[in-house]
Amino acid sequence: MAEYDDPYAVSGQFIDIMIAGWWEHFGAAVAEAVRAMPADEAPLLDAGAGGGWGTRLLATAHPTARVVAVEPSPVLRAVLLSRIAADDDLRSRVTVDGDDLLSARLPDRLAGVVAANLIGHFSPEERGRLWGDLAGRLVPGGSVLVNLAPPLEPARVERAQMSRVEVGTRTYLGWAEAEPAGEQRITWHMTYEVHEGDRLLTRDEVHYGWWTLTEQQLVAETATHGLATLLHGPTESGLYTVTPKD
Numbered sequence: 286m287a288e289y290d291d292p293y294a295v296s297g298q299f300i301d302i303m304i305a306g307w308w309e310h311f312g313a314a315v316a317e318a319v320r321a322m323p324a325d326e327a328p329l330l331d332a333g334a335g336g337g338w339g340t341r342l343l344a345t346a347h348p349t350a351r352v353v354a355v356e357p358s359p360v361l362r363a364v365l366l367s368r369i370a371a372d373d374d375l376r377s378r379v380t381v382d383g384d385d386l387l388s389a390r391l392p393d394r395l396a397g398v399v400a401a402n403l404i405g406h407f408s409p410e411e412r413g414r415l416w417g418d419l420a421g422r423l424v425p426g427g428s429v430l431v432n433l434a435p436p437l438e439p440a441r442v443e444r445a446q447m448s449r450v451e452v453g454t455r456t457y458l459g460w461a462e463a464e465p466a467g468e469q470r471i472t473w474h475m476t477y478e479v480h481e482g483d484r485l486l487t488r489d490e491v492h493y494g495w496w497t498l499t500e501q502q503l504v505a506e507t508a509t510h511g512l513a514t515l516l517h518g519p520t521e522s523g524l525y526t527v528t529p530k531d
């Protein structure tokens with residue numbers, strides 16, 4: 286695996302429980318797009334799988350399909366691999382790859398890809414390589430499901446609580462704020478806290494870069510690789526299907 290600087294080395298312990306709300310809101314829209322993927326033809330891919338919300342959704346929607354889940358962050362991959370190994374059905378059908386997406390060993394053909402809450406990790410140049418690579422692997426009727434998370438252009442995002450999860454006697458809180466950091470670039474500043482009653486037990490501050498991308502840019506850059514991009518589901522989901530043009 287190429288050198289990988291993991292933005293989730295600290296926050297990875299909280300991501301799976303804190304991203305659950307996104308999947309509760311938009312999981313049905315994701316599932317609708319996933320059901321249309323021709324999984325009899327080729328394996329499915331969960332790109333940047335995190336703890337495996339998308340992986341499980343793919344496997345549930347297509348109960349006999351092979352699934353590849355790519356996750357380069359060791360801490361998130363531990364969550365993912367444990368989930369897969371604990372379930373006999375998933376264990377027999379899901380392969381976990383620990384490379385970053387651009388150097389992962391992907392199947393030659395893919396029936397569909399879920400790339401949820403991921404695309405901002407890729408620079409314009411990396412996205413170009415990614416679309417070119419996926420365009421060459423998708424079977425006819427296959428698609429990539431991707432979401433664009435705001436802000437779609439560099440802008441300041443005021444600090445706001447993004448998540449609150451109760452587990453046992455503890456409360457897990459996450460805050461996010463962002464600032465512009467160049468052309469098509471922002472820096473996210475995240476705070477993760479663990480509380481017990483009134484007592485703050487731990488606080489972790491995490492900062493990482495994120496590439497912004499508008500719908501127009503996504504449509505244009507995918508078209509360069511013979512791919513058509515369409516809004517999927519409710520506008521606020523920011524979900525798009527990317528499919529080979531006929």
Ligand SMILES: C[S@@+](CC[C@H](N)C(=O)[O-])C[C@H]1O[C@@H](n2cnc3c(N)ncnc32)[C@H](O)[C@@H]1O
Nearest residue numbers: 304333334335338358361385386401402403406
């Ligand atoms: C915000 S998390 C989303 C996880 C999961 N897709 C979900 O929605 O629950 C972003 C994920 O992208 C992964 N990621 C970041 N850069 C990546 C890369 N170059 N290749 C593959 N995955 C990457 C991270 O390790 C992390 O698991």
